[in-house]
Amino acid sequence: MSLREEILEVSKELLIKEGFSKLSMRRIAERADVSATSIYLYFKNKDDLLLALIEESIENLKASLMEVVDASKGFLMQLEDMARAYIEYALNHPQEYEIIYMVRPEEMPKYPKEKFMNIRSGYELLADIIREGHDQEQIDVEDALINAYTLWAQLHGVVSVILNKRLDTRIPQQQFIEQALENIIRGFVMQKTQA
Amino acid sequence: MSLREEILEVSKELLIKEGFSKLSMRRIAERADVSATSIYLYFKNKDDLLLALIEESIENLKASLMEVVDASKGFLMQLEDMARAYIEYALNHPQEYEIIYMVRPEEMPKYPKEKFMNIRSGYELLADIIREGHDQEQIDVEDALINAYTLWAQLHGVVSVILNKRLDTRIPQQQFIEQALENIIRGFVMQKTQA
DNA sequence: ATGAGAGGTTAACACTGTTAAGTTAACAAT
DNA sequence: ATTGTTAACTTAACAGTGTTAACCTCTCAT
Known part of the structure; x- marks a missing residue:
């Protein structure tokens, strides 16, 4: 699974488990075991990630x-x-x-x-x-x-x-x-x- | 006008003019010409203020x-x-x-x-x-x-x-x-x- | 005059999204 | 075999957020 997919997967988990308000870039990164900035390699910004979700x-x-x-x-x-x-x-x-x-x-x-x-x-x-x-x-x-x-x-x-x-x-x-x-x-x- | 009313007034203005996403404690405070923490003298927290609105x-x-x-x-x-x-x-x-x-x-x-x-x-x-x-x-x-x-x-x-x-x-x-x-x-x- | 309290402040903490700069490893070309 | 390049990632930092603890200062009743 590519990191992009991993991020999406983790984001979805986090969204479902903890809700929209807890869905922060750093938490996603932590769960995916990468730095927060790595997300920006695959998504322009948080909105872009949300859009995918x-x-x-x-x-x-x-x-x-x-x-x-x-x-x-x-x-x-x-x-x-x-x-x-x-x-x-x-x-x-x-x-x-x-x-x-x-x-x-x-x-x-x-x-x-x-x-x-x-x-x-x-x-x-x-x-x-x-x-x-x-x-x-x-x-x-x-x-x-x-x-x-x-x-x-x-x-x-x-x-x-x-x-x-x-x-x-x-x-x-x-x-x-x-x-x-x-x-x-x-x-x-x-x-x-x-x- | 009491400071509490002033804060409510300013908050409403800010909400209408700039929208919910721009409605931050510090911006409200700035517009009301007080420190951000002063708001907490009259409202328990931001949600409390929002509730009043x-x-x-x-x-x-x-x-x-x-x-x-x-x-x-x-x-x-x-x-x-x-x-x-x-x-x-x-x-x-x-x-x-x-x-x-x-x-x-x-x-x-x-x-x-x-x-x-x-x-x-x-x-x-x-x-x-x-x-x-x-x-x-x-x-x-x-x-x-x-x-x-x-x-x-x-x-x-x-x-x-x-x-x-x-x-x-x-x-x-x-x-x-x-x-x-x-x-x-x-x-x-x-x-x-x-x- | 002194103590108490109201009404404010500054500094700080722990977060947030985001960017600039730096690192590291893999691979291609000379 | 040593370069140069590029991809993939990280660290440090900026500017902003809500919120709290500690402090100041002025007024007023005793």
């Missing part, structure tokens, strides 16, 4: 979503499956999920915004399913891509509130998730009474 | 929501008004909004989680409106408080995606907001065909 997390998230795609199911079912898969991934891999949204593009202008758009194919995947629903006149949407983004945003909001521990203690997490899923999905279903 | 932001956010409450309007209209007011506040005061969700309770265990729940009355406000809709059998909800949280979470997701600059450049922001609002609101409307 982010991309990996995005790949994992996308893979999780891909797994539940099953064209034989109805699209409503697929929509719900994907929504559940999204939430599940986020809650099961909190650090890996959060790092995706933690690092802010505006704070690292060196990188093209495109880098952060790697997740794009994930949206396309969602857009495809939404389009399918529209074709079968069971989902009431105009622009599938925009709706994919709104769906994604709503899901992100749900997991974000949970991960940031902003949920009222009076509210059971699972019930919150179920209610949110219900409301979100219903927001996409065609209202035939209006048509 | 957060509380102020929450008050402002709540006030913005209160402003649009108008019982004479239909609750669906009220719901939309509040949702718009939420998004508007977040986009018009990005730093003040973000700080609310930026600081993480788990990273400052010294403070009771209750502190972060000051926003609770905002949820109650929302819950009241939702309850009203339920009473008039125009909104399909079981537990109003849970639904207030899911609504809030969805709105947070929408503004979060925008503020974090994660929106695809192909997608016009305003169109995204309108579509999201439509989907979110519809998620709460009763589907009479099912009843």
Whole structure:
């Protein structure tokens, strides 16, 4: 394993075990048994390293979503499956999920915004399913891509509130998730009474 | 103006002008023309100071929501008004909004989680409106408080995606907001065909 | 006048990301 | 076989961070 890979591996371990706030260059270096400056031989700076971690997390998230795609199911079912898969991934891999949204593009202008758009194919995947629903006149949407983004945003909001521990203690997490899923999905279903 | 107020004032200025990442104790101190350690006479630590800023932001956010409450309007209209007011506040005061969700309770265990729940009355406000809709059998909800949280979470997701600059450049922001609002609101409307 | 306390300061510690300069080893060319 | 070059790595240092301990200085009540 190259040192670059070693650094990435160790960084990921550290991220998962100790969280984003403990992820410092010197700690990574220590764990990898090299000097901190060696990291700069393989990454321009910390943001560059984080970006590599982010991309990996995005790949994992996308893979999780891909797994539940099953064209034989109805699209409503697929929509719900994907929504559940999204939430599940986020809650099961909190650090890996959060790092995706933690690092802010505006704070690292060196990188093209495109880098952060790697997740794009994930949206396309969602857009495809939404389009399918529209074709079968069971989902009431105009622009599938925009709706994919709104769906994604709503899901992100749900997991974000949970991960940031902003949920009222009076509210059971699972019930919150179920209610949110219900409301979100219903927001996409065609209202035939209006048509 | 007491030094404590002065520090808060200066901190808020610095936060708005230069953003969260530039908000350091020494910079605050410099702007307030005192030594950095003086801040510790009035705040236990940086988190304590941030918490004061957060509380102020929450008050402002709540006030913005209160402003649009108008019982004479239909609750669906009220719901939309509040949702718009939420998004508007977040986009018009990005730093003040973000700080609310930026600081993480788990990273400052010294403070009771209750502190972060000051926003609770905002949820109650929302819950009241939702309850009203339920009473008039125009909104399909079981537990109003849970639904207030899911609504809030969805709105947070929408503004979060925008503020974090994660929106695809192909997608016009305003169109995204309108579509999201439509989907979110519809998620709460009763589907009479099912009843 | 003296003691106490409020309200501030300076110096320092242990961190952080990052850079410049130096070292060391491997390998190619003369 | 001795150079020169390059890659891979290290040490030392800079500027910045949050935070604490120790100190000063002024005001005011006894």
